[in-house]
Amino acid sequence: MKARIHITLKTGVLDPQGKAIGHALEGLGFEGVSEVRQGKVIDLDLAETDEARAREQVRAMCERLLANTVIENYAIDLSQ
Numbered sequence: 001m002k003a004r005i006h007i008t009l010k011t012g013v014l015d016p017q018g019k020a021i022g023h024a025l026e027g028l029g030f031e032g033v034s035e036v037r038q039g040k041v042i043d044l045d046l047a048e049t050d051e052a053r054a055r056e057q058v059r060a061m062c063e064r065l066l067a068n069t070v071i072e073n074y075a076i077d078l079s080q
Contacts (some may be wrong), residue, residue, distance in 0.1 A: 001045075001046045001080070002078070004077040005042040005044070007042065022036035044057060051078055058078075
């Protein structure tokens with residue numbers, strides 16, 4: 001099973017990298033972008049074949065290591 005985890009900063013948390021990207025886009029002539037928020041994507045190949053167990057395993061990985069749940073949200077996508 002494959003897992004893709006999307007990790008983003010929670011609303012209200014300052015995102016200096018997003019601001020820098022927004023300013024760079026503006027400097028390159030891209031207009032109309034009002035706010036940029038950046039995040040990360042983590043792809044995992046899992047040996048687990050049961051979707052419920054795989055989701056719980058990935059959730060535990062996020063809670064314990066992959067995401068700082070104080071300031072970050074995460075979303076899990078699973079596929080075969």
